[in-house]
Amino acid sequence: MTIKQLLKECHLFESLSDEEIDNIASISQVKDYEAGASIFDEKAAADELYVVEKGKVALQKQMLVTRLQLSKKVTVDIVNPTEVFGWSVLVAPYRYTLTATCLEATRVLATDGVRLRSLVQGNHRIGYEVLNQLIKVVASRLDDTCHVLISERLLSV
Amino acid sequence: MMGTKLRAIIASEHSEERNMLTEVVEREPGVVVVGQADNALKAKSLARSLRPEVVVVDSRLPYCVGLDTVRLSRISGLDTAMDISQELPRSMVVLLPAMNAITYHSKGAYGNTEACFCMQTAEASVPFRFRELYDETASASRLVFADVKAGERVSLRQRVIQTTETATLYSGLATLGGLVMVFTIVFAGAGAFLAIGGFAALLLSLAGRAAAALWPKRHHIGQEVRTTETVKAREVRFDN
Numbered sequence: 001m002t003i004k005q006l007l008k009e010c011h012l013f014e015s016l017s018d019e020e021i022d023n024i025a026s027i028s029q030v031k032d033y034e035a036g037a038s039i040f041d042e043k044a045a046a047d048e049l050y051v052v053e054k055g056k057v058a059l060q061k062q063m064l065v066t067r068l069q070l071s072k073k074v075t076v077d078i079v080n081p082t083e084v085f086g087w088s089v090l091v092a093p094y095r096y097t098l099t100a101t102c103l104e105a106t107r108v109l110a111t112d113g114v115r116l117r118s119l120v121q122g123n124h125r126i127g128y129e130v131l132n133q134l135i136k137v138v139a140s141r142l143d144d145t146c147h148v149l150i151s152e153r154l155l156s157v
Numbered sequence: 158m159m160g161t162k163l164r165a166i167i168a169s170e171h172s173e174e175r176n177m178l179t180e181v182v183e184r185e186p187g188v189v190v191v192g193q194a195d196n197a198l199k200a201k202s203l204a205r206s207l208r209p210e211v212v213v214v215d216s217r218l219p220y221c222v223g224l225d226t227v228r229l230s231r232i233s234g235l236d237t238a239m240d241i242s243q244e245l246p247r248s249m250v251v252l253l254p255a256m257n258a259i260t261y262h263s264k265g266a267y268g269n270t271e272a273c274f275c276m277q278t279a280e281a282s283v284p285f286r287f288r289e290l291y292d293e294t295a296s297a298s299r300l301v302f303a304d305v306k307a308g309e310r311v312s313l314r315q316r317v318i319q320t321t322e323t324a325t326l327y328s329g330l331a332t333l334g335g336l337v338m339v340f341t342i343v344f345a346g347a348g349a350f351l352a353i354g355g356f357a358a359l360l361l362s363l364a365g366r367a368a369a370a371l372w373p374k375r376h377h378i379g380q381e382v383r384t385t386e387t388v389k390a391r392e393v394r395f396d397n
Contacts, residue, residue: 035254035302056216056254058235073239075232078216103216103235104254104304148220148230 001053003028006109009082010051012137015129023126027115032107039086039100039108046088046096048110052081055106059085059098073099076145087134089113090120163287166192166207168200168237169215178213178253181272181305188287196221197233204241204248211287212248214238217255242300249291251301276303317369324362331355 003025007013013024030053033039039050042062050057060073076098079085088096094113120127165182167190169175179190192207194200197220204212216234238252251274273284290301332355338348 035304036300058216058232060235072243073236075236078232101235103252104302148232 003030003109006051006053006082010084011082012051012084012130012133015133016126020123020126023119023123024111024116027119028109028111030107031110033102033105035102035104035106037102037106039102039106040096042096042099044096046086046094047113048086049084049089049113049116050086050100050111051084051109052079053107053109054081055108056080056103057085057106057108058101058103060101061098073101076148077141078103084137087137089116090131090134161187163188163211163291164191164207164209165211165213165287166190166194166200166203166209167213168194168197168203168218168234169213170195170217170219170231174215177272178215178305181274182211182213182287184273185286185288195219197237200237201240201244204245208245209248210291212238212241212245212250214241214250214252215255216252238300249287249294249299249301251303254304272305274303275306276301317365321362321366321369325359325366328355328358328362332359 001009004018004021007016007021007024007028013021016024033055039057040046040048042060057079058075059077059079060075062071063074064071079100085100086096088094089111090113120130165188167175167178167182169178172195175193175195179193182188182190188211191209192203194203197218200212200214200218214234214237216238217231218234218237219231220233234252238250241248242250274287275284276290285303332352335348335350335352335355338344339352341348
């Protein structure tokens with residue numbers, strides 16, 4: 001799959017024209033990670049936005065278990081092919097809110113955050129379309145997390 | 158730990174997948190599955206009580222038991238594997254990508270082909286044995302990212318047949334080439350040598366082929382498996 005094809009299949013960029021997709025493609029590069037590799041850590045500076053081409057990525061939150069005085073990571077979502085993660089790159093303070101860990105050998109398309117931000121600021125149509133889709137991604141992830149939380153609490157009663 | 162059995166538990170949501178994994182795990186001599194779990198809570202509880210040497214976890218594991226009316230998360234595999242790895246440092250935890258028994262059935266995991274556990278080293282696909290991996294790393298808390306791949310078991314008889322067929326072809330060609338050279342004046346000496354050598358190799362390969370035909374068909378090379386797909390896996394050490 002070419003970079004352009006992958007970007008077209010990704011919901012975040014589905015409203016963009018071919019020319020606009022080319023602009024995004026020009027600031028993106030393919031990266032490969034082995035299973036178990038960490039793509040980015042929570043609280044690190046968000047410098048790239050990712051689209052999964054193949055593989056699966058677990059998004060984890062660091063939790064402090066006060067009773068045991070230890071911290072552990074809890075998975076809040078798993079990202080599948082053509083889905084996007086690392087959206088903190090577009091939202092201040094530009095720091096990742098979760099840790100991304102590859103569950104299997106994974107290939108992602110990494111878009112440069114600084115250049116993406118300047119592209120979005122320079123072209124308001126791209127900015128509107130991307131942020132409009134980004135809100136859906138964030139809302140979907142929040143909805144999933146709430147649903148899981150409620151379901152598992154109901155089941156453990 | 159050599160000589161003692163390795164006890165394993167399997168954590169995967171569906172019974173069909175657990176049974177398939179159990180079959181693949183127990184194919185290795187000296188490894189026995191002592192428990193199965195269909196969710197993360199049960200897997201951790203089993204691991205704490207049985208303290209097995211090996212824990213195999215499907216990454217698409219629900220947190221707790223499901224009801225038909227409640228949607229489950231099925232994202233607890235990695236958390237479960239990390240928790241067990243931290244709590245039981247002597248256990249080797251093998252995390253698999255999302256299992257799908259139907260996929261393995263369609264690939265012929267049963268029947269003529271068989272499945273095996275593989276892990277990644279650079280770009281290579283490496284089938285591994287739990288015993289070797291466990292003995293290498295028993296003292297460390299570790300989590301291994303691996304995969305189950307369909308593979309084709311190659312019998313010794315089949316391998317001998319394949320080898321002798323290739324040898325027959327090339328030795329026959331060498332004999333013919335040697336005979337052609339004999340008819341020339343310049344290369345007659347070398348041609349005679351080639352023809353005699355080729356003919357001897359041809360006789361040997363035909364004898365090997367005949368022996369393979371009489372070979373008992375049930376003999377296999379232990380657990381040797383030829384994988385058919387590229388496999389990626391990686392081992393990760395957690396520093397607590």
